[in-house]
Amino acid sequence: xKEVEQDPGPFNVPEGxxxxxxxxxxxxxxxxxxxxxxxxRKEPKLLMSVYSSGNEDGRFTAQLNRASQYISLLxxxxxxxxxxxxxxxxxxxxxxxFGSGTKLNVKP
Amino acid sequence: GAVVSQHPSRVICxxxxxxxxxxxxxxxxxxxxxxxxxxxxxxxxLMATSNEGSKATYxxxxxxxxxxxxxxxxxxxxxxxxxxxPEDSSFYICSARDRxxxxxxxxxxxxxxxxxxxx
Numbered sequence: 481x482k483e484v485e486q487d488p489g490p491f492n493v494p495e496g497x498x499x500x501x502x503x504x505x506x507x508x509x510x511x512x513x514x515x516x517x518x519x520x521r522k523e524p525k526l527l528m529s530v531y532s533s534g535n536e537d538g539r540f541t542a543q544l545n546r547a548s549q550y551i552s553l554l555x556x557x558x559x560x561x562x563x564x565x566x567x568x569x570x571x572x573x574x575x576x577x578f579g580s581g582t583k584l585n586v587k588p
Numbered sequence: 589g590a591v592v593s594q595h596p597s598r599v600i601c602x603x604x605x606x607x608x609x610x611x612x613x614x615x616x617x618x619x620x621x622x623x624x625x626x627x628x629x630x631x632x633x634l635m636a637t638s639n640e641g642s643k644a645t646y647x648x649x650x651x652x653x654x655x656x657x658x659x660x661x662x663x664x665x666x667x668x669x670x671x672x673x674p675e676d677s678s679f680y681i682c683s684a685r686d687r688x689x690x691x692x693x694x695x696x697x698x699x700x701x702x703x704x705x706x707x
Contacts (some may be wrong), residue, residue, distance in 0.1 A: 484631075523681050523701045524632065567631070574620065576683065576696065580631040 481506050486568050488578035494587055497558045501582045503568030512571040515553045517559055517564045518581065524567055527553075549571040558586045590616045592684045594699025601706055602671055607701045609667045611682030617662035618684035622696075623655075626679040638665045672706040679703050 486503045493499050505513075506583040528535065529549055530542040541554040551568055563586045568579035591614040601607050611621055619640050624632040636652075638644040638659035646652045654676075656668040665684070668677055682699040 521679075521703070522700045525698070574635065574685070576622065576632075576636055577634065578632040579622075 482579075483512055483572070483577035484568055484579040485571050486582050487581060488580055490583040490585050492585045492587060493558055495560060497586075498554065499558055500555075501553045501566055501568075501578050501584075503553075505549050505551065505568075505577075507546045507572050508546075508549060508571045509561045510549075510572050512570040513551050514571070515540075515542055515551075516567040516569050516578075518567055519564050524569075524578075527566070542580060548583060553586075558574070558584075560586050560588060562586050590597040590614075590684075592618075592669040592682065592697045593634060594682055594702055596702055598703045599702060599705070601704070603673055604671055605670055605707055606670045607672055607704060609669075609680055609704075611665045611667070611684065611699050613663045613684045613697075616635065616684075618665070619646075619662065620685045621659055621665035622683040623665075623667050624681045627680065632681060635667075647707075667706065672704070676704045677704055677706045 484505050513550045515527040516524040517527045518524040528537050528542050530544045532544050539556045543552045565581040565583045567581045570577045593612045595610045621638045625635050625637045626632045634647050635650045636644045636646045636657050638657045640659050640662050644657035659665040679701050681701040683696050685696050
């Protein structure tokens with residue numbers, strides 16, 4: 481079983497839409513969780529950390545459910561510039577495990 | 589913020605040759621560096637963890653004799669792909685951890701990646 485599983489998408493949404501991505505992880509002992517963004521042929525860049533209490537950064541909201549081993553990312557008011565692949569990342573004992581990514585296409 | 593410099597960004601080599609990729613932490617000391625590989629439309633896969641002054645720890649299925657890792661100083665780790673073959677063509681990315689863990693992602697910073705093409 482994969483450490484991290486994500487719906488690969490793609491999610492094709494119009495500008496201004498709200499879109500949600502989900503992710504599940506297999507190791508209940510995982511310590512920390514992140515969402516990364518990766519543009520085509522570039523390195524991944526940290527979007528935000530994910531906390532059990534939920535956290536928000538502008539148009540982005542991340543949630544963690546440890547009981548269900550489930551992580552989510554909500555993007556409100558999508559912009560064209562949000563088009564990218566979003567990677568769910570889980571840290572197990574200082575090793576990062578990446579999901580395969582969910583591709584988002586925001587269209588005008 | 590912490591910066592990791594990875595070089596080269598792109599390399600094309602002939603089958604059978606070896607290629608060295610460098611990963612440097614520019615403004616912090618990295619006791620641990622990680623090497624990842626990403627095939628097209630696939631996830632980043634951890635290949636190995638290198639610790640300064642000791643042998644690297646390889647993930648299952650990664651050949652340590654083919655992917656040589658050296659982490660001789662607190663600011664430099666190298667990955668050498670030996671006797672490269674076309675199936676080794678991939679995007680290789682390093683990640684380094686700031687000893688102080690000051691960044692919000694617990695101190696992990698990624699290099700910009702190296703796209704290796706073996707012909």
